Amino acid sequence: MKTVTVDPDIMWGTPVFAGSKVPVQTLLDFIETGETVNTFLSEFPSVTRDVVIAFLEQGAERMIAPERQSLTL
Numbered sequence: 001m002k003t004v005t006v007d008p009d010i011m012w013g014t015p016v017f018a019g020s021k022v023p024v025q026t027l028l029d030f031i032e033t034g035e036t037v038n039t040f041l042s043e044f045p046s047v048t049r050d051v052v053i054a055f056l057e058q059g060a061e062r063m064i065a066p067e068r069q070s071l072t073l
Contacts, residue, residue: 001050001051001054002018003055003058004017004055005017005018005019011023017047017051017052017055019046019047019048019051020046021046022046022047024055026040026044037049040052
């Protein structure tokens with residue numbers, strides 16, 4: 001599933017959720033300030049729950065992938 005789009009014609013090339021003009025950074029900002037995914041989704045109805053969950057799962061997979069287990073954070 002395509003979760004993020006980067007297109008110079010959409011939000012000046014800012015990474016946005018596929019099918020929307022909502023920057024991915026907006027979700028990260030919501031989470032950072034303690035807001036829930038449900039609150040984010042209610043404020044940005046053009047982003048689907050499936051896309052958000054897939055985005056978060058992809059990020060988690062990248063962080064815990066076997067080839068990255070030696071990654072120091």
